[in-house]
Amino acid sequence: MSEQTERSFQKQEAVFLNVKGGVAKKNARWYKDIGLGFKTPTEAIEGTYIDKKCPFTGNVSIRGRILTGVVRSVKMKRTVIVRREYLHYITKYQRYEKRHKNIAAHLSPAFIGVKIGDTVTVGQCRPLSKTVRFNVIKHQVKHTKGSKKFQTF
Secondary structure (H helix, E strand, O other), X not given: OOOOOOOOOOOOOOOOOOOXXXXXXOOOOOOOOOOOOOOOOHHHHHOOOOOOOOOOXXXXXXXXXXXXXXXXXXXXXXXXXXXXXXXXEEOOOOEEEEXXXXXXXXXXXXXXXXXXXXXXXXXXXOOOOOOOOEEEEEEEOOOOOOOOOOOOO
C-alpha cells in the first residue's frame, strides 16, 4: 500500500492486511466487475491506489442512468465536470435550440490522463458529495487529425 497520502491509513475494506497463520498474501487487491458491458481497467486491477469512491475498487455500485459527455474541467481533485449537449424542440416555432447541462462526476485514479475535450461515459451512483452523483466508467481519448474539425453540437 504505497498510496498513503492522507492523514488516516488508507486501505481497502475487503482486504485483511494482518498475517494469519504466518503466511502473508502478496499483492492482495480487491476489485470487481461493474457489469453493464463495461470492462474493468487494468490500472484498477494492477494499480496500488486506494479510492473508496471508485466503482471498480471501492464501495460504490453503478445503477440508474448511463450518460456520455465531454470533459470540460479537471481542476478538482478526483472530480471532473462533464458537459452534455442536446437539442430541445420548440413547438411554437417548430425548431430546435441547443442546450447543455454540466455534470460533476468522480474520476477514479484508474483513468490516467483524462484531459479537457476527452469523451467520457458516466454512470449514476449514490450521492458521493453535495454535487457528485455520477462516476466515470469509460474514457475515450479525443482524436484530432486536422486543424479544425466540426464538433457535434
